[in-house]
Structures are given as structure tokens and as C-alpha cells.
Amino acid sequence: MNSINEKQMVTYIKDLVEIPSPSGFTERAIAYVAEVLDQKEVSYQLTNKGALLATLPGTDNSRHRLLTAHVDTLGAMVKEIKPGGRLKLTMIGGFRWNSAEGEYCKIHKADGEIITGTILINQTSVHVYKNAGDVKRDDDTIEVRIDEPVRTKEDTEALGISVGDFVSFEPRTVITDSGFLKSRHLDDKASVGILLHIIDLIQDGKLTLSHTTHFLISNNEEIGYGGNSNIPAETAEYLAVDMGAIGEGQSTDEYSVSICAKDSSGPYHYKLRQHLVELAKVNGIDYRVDIYPYYGSDASAAVRAGYDVAHALIGPGIDASHAFERTHVTSLKHTAGLIFHYLQSEMV
Structure with a gap:
């Protein structure tokens, strides 16, 4: 794990979260990934x-093997x-309006x-509306105040804003001296x-992987079908790398890698999950x-689509998912360490 560069991971993440990419509007974020891969001389293809x-x-x-993480985020549309x-x-995507209330946003014109x-x-104004705090936050009460x-309606139309324009939320990224990374869209940037x-x-160390490995950067996970296609026929193991959910009753925290046993789609592949647990134990992760x-993850979407793969889900622990998210650099490091050792291990 000593070779893992926390600073480089955080740089990638910070760059990515600052690129607006709600599902359906991800070209710039994908282009950033492509630029990094070009510099590393890694071959890739763009899907339809x-x-x-x-x-x-x-x-x-x-x-x-196939590993996936998604670059699309929550957002909105006019x-x-x-x-x-x-x-x-x-x-x-699936969030609650109260988690976006008060947030600065960008309207992306055609x-x-x-x-x-x-x-x-x-x-909003408590000086005007007596029950401002009690009003239900929903599609009918939430609105965007434009900085123009x-x-x-005609004034707004004259600006070129129209129905169907994407709206992205400001990430407000902060890296604390104590090692916390606070930002929207850590799910799943x-x-x-990390990937x-x-x-x-792998490239800098000229490492040899035990199996040919694909990295799918998906762009529709938040709406349910990001990683359910473009899976090479030879793929036998599918590992989704996505956030670990933190809350009451959860064991996941902000300092370790979370290994998911089951989500709303059902249990993940038991032998592959146990293989990941053993790798963590042996390597001090x-x-x-x-x-x-x-x-639900891209891995569960792939299985639901009919792919015959052993599927698993791991990721850094993210607090306040789909809201004001936070993790710690140690969680990023442990997640990267588990992936690093997994890619050099034999299949289950």
C-alpha cells in the first residue's frame, strides 16, 4: 500500500467533481478520463x-475481469x-429536494x-411566509432563482434557456488538514x-495482471443502466467500485473499504466477496x-441484464450519500489497496 499516492487520487477526484456531469450530460467528464488514459498510453473505446x-x-x-465506476452524477433538468x-x-437521479435546497447551480444552455x-x-423568506419551514419540498415548490x-417567462426565454436544459449542482469541494474530502458527487467520482x-x-510499475482486465467508466448509473452493456464475452468477474453507504445500523465508516454483501438487488456473489475479504485480511487492509x-450498482444491473458473471461491490465509505458527501483519504487508500491486490490475484 506504500506505493499508493493519496495526493494523486485526490487530484483526480477534485478535477472530476468540478466537471458538471449529471446523467445524460457526461461528455466532458468522459473526455477527462480519456485524456488521462491517453497520457498513460492505455487503449480504450467509447461506447454508443x-x-x-x-x-x-x-x-x-x-x-x-471487469471493474466499473460511474462518472455520472445527480442533477436536474429544466x-x-x-x-x-x-x-x-x-x-x-434519486435524491431529496431538501438536500439540494440553497445550493448554487448552473443552467447549461443548448x-x-x-x-x-x-x-x-x-x-423562502421567513419575513413573508409564516410557515416557510413547514412547506413540503417537492417538484412543485422547488425552483431556480436565475442570476439574471x-x-x-419571456425574459428567461430571451436568455436562451429552454425546457430540457441540464442543471448541475455546485460541488463545493474542500480538503481539510485532517484528511477529509468534502464535496458533492463523491458518488461516484x-x-x-481511485481506478x-x-x-x-499498473502502467508506471509495468505490472503484469493475472487476467486481462477491463475498466468501464459508465455514465448512466444514477438512472439504473450504466454498466449493463459493453461487457466483453470473456468476462467472468465483474467488480463495481462505488460508494459505501454510511448511516445508523451500518458497519461502513469513512476510514475503511466497504465490501457489500447484499443490497436491494439481493446478495452479491459469495465466493468473490469472501475472496475480497481474505485479500483484505492478508494484506492488512x-x-x-x-x-x-x-x-443498486452497475454490477447488479449487469446481472439483471443477463450477464453470466460473478459480481461484487466495494467502495470507499461516503457519509451523507446523495447530499453533502464526505470521506477520508484513508478510505480511498484502503479501497485502492484492495483493488490493487485483487487485480494481481487469481480468480475464484
Whole structure:
């Protein structure tokens, strides 16, 4: 684990979270990944859905591994321009409006121009609305206050804003002296940054993998079907690298790698899960086995799509998922360490 560079992982993650990429609007984030792979001389292809599939050769080319992490995030889209010029939104991904209330945002116009705004409830001022704190936060009460002098629907339309424009949330990334990484969209750009650093270690160290390995950077996970295609026929093991969910009753924390035993899709492959646990034990990697009750991954999407693979799910522990997320660099390090050793091990 001494070869793992925490600073490089954090740099990748910080770069990625600052690129707006709600599901359906991920070209720039995928392009960033492609640029990193170009520098490392790693071959890859872009899929019809806009994802990226990179491949590194291994000793065994008959049975392949595939690792995935997703670059798409939560976000929104303009549903309606209201009579007063503000915007009504529709969600992209599964979150609660209260977790986005008060957040700065960007409206991405069709011509590429960006207009900023703030996501607010339509009865914000406590000096005007007696029950402002009690109003239900939903599609009808949440709106975007645009940072332009608009008073009517026509004023907003004149700016070039229209129904279907993507709306991204500001990440507000902070790296603390105590080692915490605070930001929106650590789900799942933290894992993408980890995989990019793993590729660094393999390429820079000229390491030989036990099996030919594919890295799928998916772009539709938040809406349920990111990693359910473009899986090479030789793939026998499929490892999703995604956030570990933290909360009451969970064993996952912000300092270890989380190994998922079961989520809403059902149990993950038992022998592969146990293989990951044994690798963690042997190599001194701090881990937690956990169950995520309201969760689904690209690996479970692939199995549901009919792929005959042993599937598993691991990832760094992320606090306050789908809201104001946080993890610690030690969790990134332990997750990277487990992946590093897994890629050099034999299949189960």
C-alpha cells in the first residue's frame, strides 16, 4: 500500500467533481478520463451510450475481469419556465429536494453557455411566509432563482434557456488538514479517481495482471443502466467500485473499504466477496462488510441484464450519500489497496 499516492487520487477526484456531469450530460467528464488514459498510453473505446471501456492485458486472456465506476452524477433538468421567470425542475437521479435546497447551480444552455442560479423553495423568506419551514419540498415548490434580471417567462426565454436544459449542482469541494474530502458527487467520482490511480500504478510499475482486465467508466448509473452493456464475452468477474453507504445500523465508516454483501438487488456473489475479504485480511487492509438496503450498482444491473458473471461491490465509505458527501483519504487508500491486490490475484 506504500506505493499508493493519496495526493494523486485526490487530484483526480477534485478535477472530476468540478466537471458538471449529471446523467445524460457526461461528455466532458468522459473526455477527462480519456485524456488521462491517453497520457498513460492505455487503449480504450467509447461506447454508443457514451461510456468508456479501457483494457489492460493480463497473463490469462481466456477469462477476463471487469471493474466499473460511474462518472455520472445527480442533477436536474429544466421542466418549465414559470410565469415570473424562475425555473421548475425535474430530478435526475434519486435524491431529496431538501438536500439540494440553497445550493448554487448552473443552467447549461443548448449553445454551451452557462447561466448561474440558486435552488430555493418558492416560499423562502421567513419575513413573508409564516410557515416557510413547514412547506413540503417537492417538484412543485422547488425552483431556480436565475442570476439574471428576469421578471417574466419571456425574459428567461430571451436568455436562451429552454425546457430540457441540464442543471448541475455546485460541488463545493474542500480538503481539510485532517484528511477529509468534502464535496458533492463523491458518488461516484471518488471511485473513478481511485481506478485512474490504479491504472497509474499498473502502467508506471509495468505490472503484469493475472487476467486481462477491463475498466468501464459508465455514465448512466444514477438512472439504473450504466454498466449493463459493453461487457466483453470473456468476462467472468465483474467488480463495481462505488460508494459505501454510511448511516445508523451500518458497519461502513469513512476510514475503511466497504465490501457489500447484499443490497436491494439481493446478495452479491459469495465466493468473490469472501475472496475480497481474505485479500483484505492478508494484506492488512481495513475493511467492513455491509448491507445497503436502498442501493443498486452497475454490477447488479449487469446481472439483471443477463450477464453470466460473478459480481461484487466495494467502495470507499461516503457519509451523507446523495447530499453533502464526505470521506477520508484513508478510505480511498484502503479501497485502492484492495483493488490493487485483487487485480494481481487469481480468480475464484
